[in-house]
Amino acid sequence: MEKGKQSEDGVMTQSPTKPETVGPVSLLECLKAINAGILTPQESIAGCLSRIEAYDAEIMAFSSLSETALHDATQASGPLSGIGMAVKDIFDTYDLPTECNSPIYHGHMSGRDAAIVAQARKAGSTLLGKSATTEFAFLQPGTTRNPHNLEYTPGGSSSGSAAAVAAGMAHLALGTQTGGSIIRPAAFCGVTGFKPSAGLLPKVGIKEFSWSLDTVGLFTATVADVAFAASVLTGRTLKIAPEAQFELPRLGIVRSHSWSEADPGYRQQFEDLIKSLKRFGVDLIDIEPSDTHIAAFHAHQIIQDYEARQALAWEYSTHPDQLSPLLKQTLDFAQTIKPSDYDEARMCAENASKEMDEHFEDVDALISLSAPGPAPKGLASTGSPIFNRIWTLFGLPAINIAGLTTQDGLPLGVQIIGPYMADQATLHIAHWLEGAIKRHQER
């Protein structure tokens, strides 16, 4: 492949296409090689660094790089030794700045690690660098590009985290989701994205945007990888035993009220997959979108914006000219939301959540699209969170499963959503579905 060449002013003069990356590198495969003595933890981290060296000038997944990663790897001990980690640049890290992709935080050193970063380091993983985020994890994109085609967005807001894993530059990446900021970029970049039940991973030390919605999650190559990392980081039994046998899941198909907005080719692939799942013997029922859920969808935005205006009160009050017009306008508008609107939105969300819980009496998990289509072309937008919002609002575990692609080779994601705090069962179903998608494609 011929790479795009940059002119002196840094503008691409030739269309870049797909860079020659190794693709996602499985965390479990890496640990297996280390345990077998084929690879040392330090060599594993050196591999990440050489891939960053090779690809990141084009992909721009990292906003800053650790200079001590190789040394840190020699000191590491624990179940994640040798695992290279990218951390979204809204998490505090004592050794690298936390800039939130905002000039207001240029060079900002928090002087400490966010809780989950400290836990991940203690478990042996090595911080490779901070991965690029949209501005304050909202909508204004950064410069990261999609490893599958550099002319396309990687999605957001956890743009760099998804891209770093997709290009094999990191084995594990930390991200957050407030609307669709984990599942969407995971889908666009063709990796596993796991948004756990609200509260499963600690948020202490992140730059918050909406405290009711912000959820910490993980990116890896495969579902088994993410289940293992989540097990280590939570101390819970979430990992998938290699020889595990599963009963066929009962799945509820959610074709949300935004279904008609989804890409027709993507919808067709989803329906084809559903047919295969039926053939495989899966029990499938349709979950009709109810008025309550549509109301909850709108409530999400009121809650997000009302809380964001408070979470960013200092930035808005003291540095309004350093906010992007997109964020500034959103916060301007948010000043007009009344406390009673917010209270009503929260009540609406609570009722809708209870109604959704009832569906889990009939099914083990829900299946839906991860986004309205493949990654949109261009870097001006990170795409839409309309297929993710209510799952974030309800605090339910959600997983993006990679495997499907467009004819042009862009990834298409399938989303599994489980009951609150049933993260283990949901990961198991997602793991099973990952295999089922492979069988479906081999048909």
Add this chain to the structure above:
Amino acid sequence: MEKGKQSEDGVMTQSPTKPETVGPVSLLECLKAINAGILTPQESIAGCLSRIEAYDAEIMAFSSLSETALHDATQASGPLSGIGMAVKDIFDTYDLPTECNSPIYHGHMSGRDAAIVAQARKAGSTLLGKSATTEFAFLQPGTTRNPHNLEYTPGGSSSGSAAAVAAGMAHLALGTQTGGSIIRPAAFCGVTGFKPSAGLLPKVGIKEFSWSLDTVGLFTATVADVAFAASVLTGRTLKIAPEAQFELPRLGIVRSHSWSEADPGYRQQFEDLIKSLKRFGVDLIDIEPSDTHIAAFHAHQIIQDYEARQALAWEYSTHPDQLSPLLKQTLDFAQTIKPSDYDEARMCAENASKEMDEHFEDVDALISLSAPGPAPKGLASTGSPIFNRIWTLFGLPAINIAGLTTQDGLPLGVQIIGPYMADQATLHIAHWLEGAIKRHQER
């Protein structure tokens, strides 16, 4: 009054007693004087500064002082112009360090304001300084002393916030409560403490200890003061109109399972007050402590410790020798709490909370003691949160009402607890009760 003299090594050589403070200075009285042209905002702040100058060498409510307060007051505009504010030293402030009373954070500049600090400044209030906290708002005391008697603890963890308001050094103080860290110091210092419904005031930019429990709240001289400040800071209708008429409240008396641990003289004063309330025509019923509530009381500690070990993961992992033995031991123990214990504790809390909600069908608010007694003597402990924990766990609005005292002149608090998000009604009842306590004492 003769002040205690310090020897060269800083130890008090003579027992200090009650310093000659002006007592709490009402925020609303202050605003009235400003509006009447009797006082300028700058003079009002100068008054706070001169009282700090006069009293704080003994009381030690402040851990750091703003050098720009007088200048800031000239620039201030908004409904809180002229109001001097003390901010607990776990809230980020761009101009003063946030040290959390821990050597780990010595000199730590966050470079930004916590959300509520930014909102309070925007509303015109002036930051006087950071008020002393216990270490990370847990139990290890700071050096602050009770303005009513310097040999007694001011309570904690919001020690400096309560003491600063009690001595008239600040009109308004910000604090947090995870167990009993607002209501208890307010009771010990004889001021109004308001722990609003969970989530009413934003937590963004505080050093978290337990995210399910940490609640931001306020200290002022009177209930009407705190209702006014809360109105301004939330944009909600919470303030009490001067001419407001109230129906007599229906109150549920909570003599919790720890009742026998309370000071007998305090209990007697409480029962005498209840008799007066009956005479005044208040409808009073007894709420018996149930097994579920006792279980929730224990669940509080499991949730707090399990979350604290995550919230302080970085500090515990990198600076264990700089934690107090009390906190270190708590976090050591917390490593042994299983995720399943935590999940069970959260479930227990949810059930107990629902059971408590049912009582609010029969009563408008609950009345109880604010603490097991007056401030304990000495500075080695900030007292016990046993009368506060479940109200924090349930996220219910709680207010300490000052007025009762021991024979020695130490304040005794009465606590009013209202239904979730019924902060306005709860403040109204507390305001009524504040007057009723005066009438009770004049009997």
